[in-house]
Amino acid sequence: MTEPRKTVMTVEEELEGDLGTKRMIVNFGPxxxxxxxxxxxxxxxxxxxxxxxxxxIGYLHSGFEKISEYRTYNQTVTVTDRMNYLSPLCNNxxxxxxxxxxxxxxxxxxxxxxxxxxxxLSRIADHILSVGxxxxxxxxxxxxxxxxxxxxxxxxxFENVTGARxxxxxxxxxxxxxxxxxxxxxxxxxxxxxxxxxxxxxEGVLNGNRxxxxxxxxxxxxxxxxxxxxxxxxxxxRACGVPYDVRKARPYSGYENxxxxxxxxxxxxxxxxxxxxxxxxRESLKIIDQVLKAMPGGPIYVDDPRIVIxxxxxxxxxxxxxxxxxxxFKNYMMGHGVCPPKGEVYSCTEAPNGELGFxxxxxxxxxxxxxxxRPPSLYSYQAFPYMTEGGLLSDVVAVMSSxxxxxxxxxx
Amino acid sequence: xxxxxAVKTTFxxxxxxxxxxxxxxxxxxxxxxxxxxxxxxxxxxGYDMLTDLTAVDYLNQGxxxxxxxxxxxxxxxxxxxxxxxxxxxxxxxxxxxxxxLYRSAPWAEREVWDLMGITFKGHPGLKRLMxxxxxxxxPLRKDYPLTGRGERMNFPRYIP
Numbered sequence: 261m262t263e264p265r266k267t268v269m270t271v272e273e274e275l276e277g278d279l280g281t282k283r284m285i286v287n288f289g290p291x292x293x294x295x296x297x298x299x300x301x302x303x304x305x306x307x308x309x310x311x312x313x314x315x316x317i318g319y320l321h322s323g324f325e326k327i328s329e330y331r332t333y334n335q336t337v338t339v340t341d342r343m344n345y346l347s348p349l350c351n352n353x354x355x356x357x358x359x360x361x362x363x364x365x366x367x368x369x370x371x372x373x374x375x376x377x378x379x380x381l382s383r384i385a386d387h388i389l390s391v392g393x394x395x396x397x398x399x400x401x402x403x404x405x406x407x408x409x410x411x412x413x414x415x416x417x418f419e420n421v422t423g424a425r426x427x428x429x430x431x432x433x434x435x436x437x438x439x440x441x442x443x444x445x446x447x448x449x450x451x452x453x454x455x456x457x458x459x460x461x462x463e464g465v466l467n468g469n470r471x472x473x474x475x476x477x478x479x480x481x482x483x484x485x486x487x488x489x490x491x492x493x494x495x496x497x498r499a500c501g502v503p504y505d506v507r508k509a510r511p512y513s514g515y516e517n518x519x520x521x522x523x524x525x526x527x528x529x530x531x532x533x534x535x536x537x538x539x540x541x542r543e544s545l546k547i548i549d550q551v552l553k554a555m556p557g558g559p560i561y562v563d564d565p566r567i568v569i570x571x572x573x574x575x576x577x578x579x580x581x582x583x584x585x586x587x588x589f590k591n592y593m594m595g596h597g598v599c600p601p602k603g604e605v606y607s608c609t610e611a612p613n614g615e616l617g618f619x620x621x622x623x624x625x626x627x628x629x630x631x632x633x634r635p636p637s638l639y640s641y642q643a644f645p646y647m648t649e650g651g652l653l654s655d656v657v658a659v660m661s662s663x664x665x666x667x668x669x670x671x672x
Numbered sequence: 673x674x675x676x677x678a679v680k681t682t683f684x685x686x687x688x689x690x691x692x693x694x695x696x697x698x699x700x701x702x703x704x705x706x707x708x709x710x711x712x713x714x715x716x717x718g719y720d721m722l723t724d725l726t727a728v729d730y731l732n733q734g735x736x737x738x739x740x741x742x743x744x745x746x747x748x749x750x751x752x753x754x755x756x757x758x759x760x761x762x763x764x765x766x767x768x769x770x771x772x773l774y775r776s777a778p779w780a781e782r783e784v785w786d787l788m789g790i791t792f793k794g795h796p797g798l799k800r801l802m803x804x805x806x807x808x809x810x811p812l813r814k815d816y817p818l819t820g821r822g823e824r825m826n827f828p829r830y831i832p
Contacts, residue, residue, distance in 0.1 A: 317801065
């Protein structure tokens with residue numbers, strides 16, 4: 261028989277004893293300003309403390325993998341834009357590299373250099389927004405506005421180069437849509453000067469900020485081996501002290517020719533992730549500077565008429581258009597064009613959020629037989645309950661913004 | 673000893689073939705002892721990260737079985753990758769779960785169950801990940817049409 265519950269308690273008993281508070285279930289999302297996307301978490305709370313957190317995803321599932329089985333390889337590039345919508349150029353490049361690896365072709369030096377420059381610009385766009393949103397969620401709204409100014413500049417550059425701000429679709433298998441415009445270097449140089457000043461300002465505001473430090477230092481630390489087992493990659497893994505970066509571990513697109521530091525932090529908490537992103541942006545600026553200094557000339561497409569999409573001028577100029585027209589026709593007819601040999605390939609690149617992998621199975625036709633994306637956000641978000649359970653509810657927001665989950669890539 | 677060679681000698685009756693395509697090594701195995709093979713690769717071979725887990729539907733492709741569950745493994749220390757492929761028959765699409773070996777496995781396995789319809793034995797909570805829970809069918813299978821099923825207008829209208 262259990263003892264009857266005491267009705268009168270001393271102050272000490274009341275403070276330390278079990279008051280029998282009810283646990284509360286809170287729905288965090290899918291429409292919540294701090295989730296930055298359609299993410300839903302079912303949180304079981306004991307007062308302020310998180311007992312259990314269960315993420316529910318799939319609100320943005322679009323069936324990209326199924327759709328792509330019905331698209332040709334160059335059409336699939338447009339699908340990759342919609343995945344990580346903060347840095348679509350990295351997805352474009354990653355996909356094109358996967359198909360090129362499968363076909364055993366290598367992009368021209370100029371094409372590779374342009375790809376690297378645009379990838380690094382996208383990385384800055386992604387990281388700077390991530391830092392801005394992390395600061396905004398913790399109360400520093402000014403930082404977010406500063407980062408949005410830089411992001412606008414970057415989008416102006418992307419628009420100038422690709423013709424679109426978000427849905428860039430810039431790469432093709434074996435090349436690019438078009439060469440960069442003549443004022444590309446000037447625009448990027450102007451941006452780099454301004455951006456490095458903004459990064460200084462962000463650091464000036466946040467590095468000594470009492471509130472920001474209190475809410476991020478020591479929040480959700482992840483040990484090395486746990487991070488590896490969770491499959492965390494990119495900034496989250498490097499913040500734990502694991503020096504793994506696909507750009508160094510498996511250089512692609514000529515990254516081995518550029519000097520940059522592989523940045524790691526020690527603690528693996530939200531503060532380390534912020535520091536790491538800021539330091540990586542500076543490294544990206546260094547890489548862009550090297551690319552612009554040594555930008556090679558020459559063609560942007562490989563010299564292989566079977567896969568090159570002929571430019572419009574090769575088709576409709578009087579007198580010289582017949583050959584281009586034939587290649588264009590062959591390229592778009594079924595059974596010709598980009599047809600990788602039978603087999604399968606796993607190719608990965610370093611996207612801003614981590615390792616972006618493409619697992620392609622080809623049956624020798626013009627369409628991928630199976631196209632699997634390894635989204636870095638899926639594996640980062642899987643570790644979210646591990647990071648937040650046992651902590652405070654307010655830390656859930658701080659951790660989520662430090663992970664930089666992109667719902668389009670998470671759900672595909 | 674090379675981890676793949678070690679797997680080949682220890683699980684001689686399980687390994688169907690090994691090789692490399694485009695410079696990437698792969699191992700084809702039977703599904704029966706996949707958990708033991710992965711455990712050996714993780715503990716003795718140093719493959720401490722399960723980068724990705726997915727499945728492929730080889731319908732009418734003349735393969736050994738219809739489905740293949742693909743494990744992309746990576747060793748952070750040695751910077752090497754390998755790909756393990758376990759064949760799963762159409763009549764009984766089940767395989768042992770890798771959730772107790774790698775923390776990255778549970779959601780990936782839920783996704784495979786959701787979209788491809790392969791059951792993972794010993795999974796801590798196998799339910800749909802991407803699609804709604806009342807969804808019927810597994811859309812990434814090759815015999816599932818691209819249009820005509822599961823579109824928005826086919827669901828009952830939500831009237832509060």
